Amino acid sequence: MSHEDFSNSLxxxxxxxxxxxxxxxxxxxxxxxxxxxxxxxxxxxxxxSLSEFIDARSNQFVDRARQKIRRxxxxxxxxxxxxRTMVVRDYASTKLVDLSRVEATISSIPDGSGFEWMYIRKExxxxxxxxxxxxxxxxxxxxxxxxxxxxxxxxxxxNGRGDTT
Numbered sequence: 001m002s003h004e005d006f007s008n009s010l011x012x013x014x015x016x017x018x019x020x021x022x023x024x025x026x027x028x029x030x031x032x033x034x035x036x037x038x039x040x041x042x043x044x045x046x047x048x049s050l051s052e053f054i055d056a057r058s059n060q061f062v063d064r065a066r067q068k069i070r071r072x073x074x075x076x077x078x079x080x081x082x083x084r085t086m087v088v089r090d091y092a093s094t095k096l097v098d099l100s101r102v103e104a105t106i107s108s109i110p111d112g113s114g115f116e117w118m119y120i121r122k123e124x125x126x127x128x129x130x131x132x133x134x135x136x137x138x139x140x141x142x143x144x145x146x147x148x149x150x151x152x153x154x155x156x157x158x159n160g161r162g163d164t165t
Contacts, residue, residue, distance in 0.1 A: 009044040018050070029053065056122070064118065084114060086133045089143065091150040093128045096121070102145045109138055117142065 015035075016023045027043070029035035034056070036049040099119065109115045115134035122129065130146060132139045 009038075009046050010050065012043050012045070015045050015050060019054075064120075083135070084133060085136045085139055086131070087139055087143065089130045089132070089146065091128045091130070091146065092126060093121075093150065094126055097128070097149050099149060102142060102149060105141060105145055109134070113138065 010018070012023050012026045012030075016026045019026070026035065026045075030037045030043055030045075035045060035053045037043045037045045106115070106117050113134060115138050116132070118129075118131040120129040120131075128150075130142075132142055
């Protein structure tokens, strides 16, 4: 936490009042790693950490996914685009991965194809979610790259991910 962050940081008591939870709950969030904090005499929580904590616990990710699914369902297939498919793919991940190769492949897909990709990093729960909408050919190309980025183990029966199609 920088000096500026520290001077603008909040105490456990202030966070408990802001979240309308007990101070003990705030300490449990800190100890579990859900809420980032620094201890200098007492626990201090930056406003940014509190904002990230609230975002991670909010339904904004669910809402964005629902909106994407609604858009997908309302988009009819056309002869030039083929049948549209949606795949939701979760990968176990404890660190930020480099998706530049995947992004380059996605940017090479023609604009009019109707392909959509949504990436959600759920750091606290330890998984990355990818929602892909488009033709099966495009989706398979992207999934092949995602699998190589996340280095899927052939020994893991679930391959370290949960698939929903």
